[in-house]
Amino acid sequence: MTVRPLSRSVEDYLKAIYALCESDDPASTSAIAEALDIQPASVTGMIKRLAESGLVEHVPYKGVRLTDAGSTEALKILRRHRILETYLCERLGYSWDDVHDEAERLEHAASDMLIEQMARALDFPSHDPHGAPIPTRAGDIEPTDLATLADARAGDRVLIRAVRDEDSSDLRSMAEGGLVPGARVVVNADPGVDGFVNVSVTGDTEARRVPDELARHIYVVPDEGA
16 A cells, blocks of 8 residues: 655644644644644644544644654654754754754655665764754654753753754854853843843853843753753
């Protein structure tokens, strides 16, 4: 039996729903529409098609979740996207703020064979340039329920594990401030200043204020080596 390839639109929906459900909450129609920058009315029809195909299931009054089959497909798409990002950065000289959009275009055209050849050439990387875990070929993925820099309190010592990669200007700001995966950060007290997180990055002599909006796109874990 020949498995019919998924359309680009279906792949985009599955990837968006996967991301929205990472917090374990169902994905609402409005959230999916916002993530894909389309009208909610368009989402309703596609969700019905995805449900009929066994890729999503409805959660009454809350939204949808991916089925096991839907999750399997979403993880395949994520694997393609993140290996492409890694290959573009490490082998073709792309900067980390350019690779997301390029990978978005390529992920729908790249074959599984090409992706596996890229993964082999990269010695099977575990994370992409932005610190996001790359699903294995078997569909396993490292948990991603991480706190953000905006959640940290004064005195906390944290390690940046990953960053959101959708906004190029955000990525450039992070890079300029040394706020990249692997960086060690101390959160400083900064009384009376709302809307910013005051931090010191290891190796940087100056403290810097990170806007809350940017800090919410930086994922951290406690710095066990501090």
